Amino acid sequence: MSVPGPTVLVVDDDEAIRRLLTAVLTKEGVAVTVAENGVEAAESFRRRHADVVLMDIRMPRMNGLDAMKAILEIDRGAAVILMTAFAEVETAVQAIKDGAFDYVLKPFDIEEIRLLVRRALEIRTMRADIVSLRRELSERYGAEGILTDNSRMLELRQTIAKVARSNATVLIQGESGTGKELVAAAVHYGSPRATGPFVKVNCAAIPEGLLESEFFGHEKGAFTGAVGRRRGRFEQAENGTLFLDEIGEISTGLQVKLLRVLQEREFERVGGTAPIKSHVRIVAATNRDLEAMVRAGTFRQDLFFRLNVVSLKTIPLRERPEDIRLLAGHFLERFAAQNDVVIRGFDPAALDCLLGYAWPGNVRExxxxxxRAVVMSTTSAILPEDLPESVVRGASMLAGGALAGVEAGAAAGEIDGVAIGRPLREMVAEFETKVIRAALAHHGGNRARTAVALGISRRALLYKLQDYGLGAKEGAE
Ligand SMILES: Nc1ncnc2c1ncn2[C@@H]1O[C@H](COP(=O)(O)OP(=O)(O)OP(=O)(O)O)[C@@H](O)[C@H]1O
Ligand SMILES: [Mg+2]
Known part of the structure; x- marks a missing residue:
């Protein structure tokens, strides 16, 4: 079986032109069919879709513009090139707006036609490539790409598959590194929009002043530096999915504008007046507690409701220890292959470290x-010393320190040197003070690193330092 070559449908009521174009294009290796008017063209196209349609505008029975509409209804991706006399240029401009690929003026230059057809065919091929690439992506990034052995995560995977089919707006909430982006991609690639674009905006990474133009695009001259018209992310994501990552970071002003798009499904470019219709599905994600932000008045409640039509929550790794082993094995395989080394698995002591650590940075960590372990490893198994020190220390603190202390010290009326039999809050505070002091000392007083090691934000650490009177000594930052 031979692969079908490119096809062109030539439509003109003038027989001489049909013959000329057929001869020229056949020489180019294109299979040509002809039609004498719009009605015939639409019928012929229905029987056999052509890649490119080269069509006169003025013809008896159905004119080229109506025929083009009929053809585009059958196949939105067909490239229609219209041929027109000079007097009809305005009609041709309208035709482009209606979806024509391009137009040529009669009498035309054969070379121009050849070039246009070649370009149209190239673009067709590229589009087909994009569609098949996206199909491939959808196989790779579907819900099955979210590896897990945890029953709640498996439930989440099923929910994703279900909600993906709808057009509902989705809000994904979860700690940093728990797979929110993976979930967003699974929603898109599991949806009927999978062959459309998946466009991501990281709301935290774009300066406040530029975010509106990033979302909605801008017209030429809308502000200093707007040298040309630019399509925004909403336009880029048309007929696909727009992933608004870190949605908790957008200003209240922009929240209003976003709310409007969600309500009315249209927006304007910055500096523009014409409303643009939007057929975009929104998936938003945040590691912040949006409900708390709503209560605090920093996030609009109406926007929260609009975003939270479907709510998906990712689960911290420490709440699904069964996934540590699974994911560690998965990453080991991936990074070993990437680095071209052979590593058989984890030494039992290393595995204990992995299982004993709290993973504040979750799957990303x-x-x-x-x-890192794959790169450091010098043997055929990952050893504890190949792992980051924070992991080994964190694990031993949990295993040998606090937990062992509960058993050994409980009888003596103290746990790890903290006297028991007092209000819980007091005991916890004392223990926390010790842990933080030790961690600070270990990190040479560096608060940023201490916060990371303890799995809390720097701000939270600062509060605790103040609360526990540890703030007096200024450490290196
Ligand atoms: N269940 C999983 N199976 C396989 N890979 C995973 C899984 N969960 C997370 N990952 C991987 O871990 C990394 C972090 O995940 P992702 O970027 O989706 O997290 P996130 O919640 O968006 O994090 P952040 O809040 O920091 O942006 C990615 O490389 C992702 O592919
Ligand atoms: Mg993310």
């Missing part, structure tokens, strides 16, 4: 730890 685990992936980084394994990548």
């Amino acid at each position: 685990l992936a980084n730890a394994i990548e």
Whole structure:
């Protein structure tokens, strides 16, 4: 079986032109069919879709513009090139707006036609490539790409598959590194929009002043530096999915504008007046507690409701220890292959470290730890010393320190040197003070690193330092 070559449908009521174009294009290796008017063209196209349609505008029975509409209804991707006399240029401009690929003026230059057809065919091929690439992506990034052995995560995967089919707006909430972006991609690639674009905006990474133009685009001259018209992310994501990452970071002003798009499904470019219709599905994600932000008045409640039509929550790694082993194995395989080394698995002591650590940075931290271990490893198994120190220390603190202390010290009326039999809050505070002091000392007083090691934000650490009177000594930042 031979692969079908490119096809062109030539439509003109003038027989001489049909013959000329057929001869020229056949020489180019294109299979040509002809029609004498719009009605015939639409019928012929229905029987056999052509890649490119080269069509006169003025013809008896159905004119070229109506025929083009009929053809585009059958196949939105057909490239229609219209041929027109000079007097009809305005009609041709309208035709472009209606979806024509291009137009040529009669009498035309054969070379121009050849070029246009070649370009139209190239673009067709590229579009087909994009569609098949996206199909491939959808196989790779579907819900099955979210590896897990945890029953709640498996439930989440099923929910994703279900909600993906709808057009509902989705809000994904979860700690940093728990796979929110993976979930967003699974929603898109599991949806009927999978062959459309998946466009991501990281709301935290774009300066406040530029975010509106990033979302909605801008017209030429809308502000200093707007040298040309620019399509925004909403336009880029048309007929696909727009992933608004870190949605908790957008200003209240922009929240209003976003709310409007969600309500009315249209927007304007910055500096523009014409409303643009939007057929975009929104998936938003945040690691912040949006409900609390609503209560605090920093996030609009109406926007929250609009975003939270479907709510998906990712689960911290420490709440699904069964996934540590699974994901560690998965990352080991991936990074070993990437680095072209053979590593058979984890030494039992290393595995204990992985299982004993709290993973404040969740799956991302685990992936980084394994990548580092693969690079450091000198034997055929990952050893504890190949792992980041924070992981080994964190694990031993949990295993040998606090937990062992509960058993050994409980009888003596103290746990790890903290006297028991007092209000819980007091005991916890004393223990926390000790842990923080030790962690600070270990990190040479560096608060940023201490916060990371303890799995809390720097701000939270600062509060605790103040609360526990540890703030007096200024440490290196
Ligand atoms: N269940 C999983 N299976 C396989 N890979 C995972 C899984 N969960 C997360 N990952 C991987 O871990 C890394 C972090 O995930 P992702 O970027 O989706 O997290 P996130 O919640 O968006 O994090 P952040 O809040 O920091 O942006 C990615 O490389 C992702 O592919
Ligand atoms: Mg993310």
